[in-house]
Structures are given as structure tokens and as C-alpha cells.
Amino acid sequence: AQRVTQPEKLLSVFKGAPVELKCNYSYSGSPELFWYVQYSRQRLQLLLRHISRESIKGFTADLNKGETSFHLKKPFAQEEDSAMYYCALTPGTGRRALTFGSGTRLQVQP
Amino acid sequence: KAGVTQTPRYLIKTRGQQVTLSCSPISGHRSVSWYQQTPGQGLQFLFEYFSETQRNKGNFPGRFSGRQFSNSRSEMNVSTLELGDSALYLCASSSSGGYTEAFFGQGTRLTVV
Numbered sequence: 611a612q613r614v615t616q617p618e619k620l621l622s623v624f625k626g627a628p629v630e631l632k633c634n635y636s637y638s639g640s641p642e643l644f645w646y647v648q649y650s651r652q653r654l655q656l657l658l659r660h661i662s663r664e665s666i667k668g669f670t671a672d673l674n675k676g677e678t679s680f681h682l683k684k685p686f687a688q689e690e691d692s693a694m695y696y697c698a699l700t701p702g703t704g705r706r707a708l709t710f711g712s713g714t715r716l717q718v719q720p
Numbered sequence: 721k722a723g724v725t726q727t728p729r730y731l732i733k734t735r736g737q738q739v740t741l742s743c744s745p746i747s748g749h750r751s752v753s754w755y756q757q758t759p760g761q762g763l764q765f766l767f768e769y770f771s772e773t774q775r776n777k778g779n780f781p782g783r784f785s786g787r788q789f790s791n792s793r794s795e796m797n798v799s800t801l802e803l804g805d806s807a808l809y810l811c812a813s814s815s816s817g818g819y820t821e822a823f824f825g826q827g828t829r830l831t832v833v
Contacts, residue, residue, distance in 0.1 A: 653724075653824045654810065706751055707765045707778065708755075
């Protein structure tokens with residue numbers, strides 16, 4: 611069975627500091643990995659996916675198959691980055707059932 | 721275009737009753753998935769419908785069921801409600817063809833008393 615682990619419930623940093631939100635997964639095949647974000651009083655929305663290999667709002671995430679990790683990073687945190695972040699995976703092959711981690715709340719202090 | 725719409729937003733039901741939640745996907749999206757979010761278990765996949773057919777099902781009891789109509793609107797039903805069914809139920813829609821972004825609704829907050 612697939613599983614996504616986000617070890618930190620809360621990550622608090624100061625504005626301008628680097629951010630790394632950790633995500634580890636277990637799945638025997640080749641999953642697709644995602645980061646979803648939920649800002650205060652907004653809907654859950656996609657931040658980025660590993661296939662795209664893109665940077666969104668300054669965030670990047672690299673899939674490390676050897677370590678089965680998909681950590682989310684940003685070199686300089688902004689106050690508007692404060693939100694709940696969820697790592698998620700699908701089994702791939704177009705299947706849409708997302709398995710989510712428990713989420714990490716990022717607080718960026720001024 | 722309009723986002724995913726879920727109705728009602730809030731619902732209070734009594735143990736033993738049944739409830740039906742509705743989800744209208746983004747126009748043109750044919751895949752609708754449902755998730756349950758609770759403080760203890762987090763976000764858990766319930767089921768996915770595509771073109772009126774259930775394609776995937778999560779690990780929930782048979783009291784949880786769903787369906788999708790020809791216009792892609794979806795409903796989920798929970799029968800014989802239990803206190804533990806209190807949760808935020810989220811619906812997400814996606815366009816067809818491979819994996820594409822899931823767009824989430826704002827959810828229906830169900831409270832079972």
C-alpha cells in the first residue's frame with residue numbers, strides 16, 4: 611500500500627530564511643508526486659508536480675527515488691507563503707486517487 | 721470559468737440518518753473524486769467517478785456510496801451515520817486524459833450529533 615509521510619506538523623521560519631518541507635513516500639511502482647497548498651480560507655490547490663519540474667512561487671521539489679523523498683524547498687520565505695502544505699502521490703498511469711500526507715503548516719514570521 | 725461547487729456547505733445530521741452531498745465539477749471535467757478530511761486521519765480518498773462509472777474506491781465501508789450523472793455532477797451518500805463520519809468532505813474534478821490537476825471544491829462540513 612502507498613503511504614506519504616510528512617514528519618513536521620509545524621514549521622516556523624523568519625521571512626527571508628530558507629524553507630524545506632519534508633516528504634517521504636512508500637510505493638512499489640513509479641508514482642507521481644505532488645505538492646498541494648491551502649492558504650487561509652481558500653481551497654486546496656495544486657502547487658507543483660514532479661513531472662513538470664518547474665518552479666512555482668519560488669518553490670521547487672526534486673523527486674529522489676533512491677531516498678523516496680520529494681522535499682519542497684524555497685530559498686527565501688515570504689510571509690504570503692504561510693499556509694498548509696500537503697504532499698501527495700498517485701500510482702501514476704493516469705489514476706487520480708491521491709494519497710495525502712498529514713500536512714505541514716508553514717508559518718513565516720516577519 | 722466557475723470552480724467546483726459543493727452543496728450544501730454545512731450540514732448537521734443525527735446518528736442513524738443518511739445524507740447526500742452534491743458536487744458540480746468544472747465545466748468539461750469528467751472525473752470527480754471525493755475525499756474525507758478529519759483532524760485524526762487527514763485527507764483520505766473515498767472514490768473516483770469518470771463518465772458515470774466508479775473507477776477507484778478507497779478503504780471505506782459500504783455505507784459510503786456515490787454516483788455520477790451524465791452531466792458529470794456527482795453525489796455521495798452516507799447511510800446510517802455514525803459520530804465518526806463528522807468531517808469535511810471535499811470533491812475534486814479533473815479533465816480527462818492522463819493525470820491532470822485536481823481542482824477542489826470548498827467542501828461540505830458534516831456534523832453528526
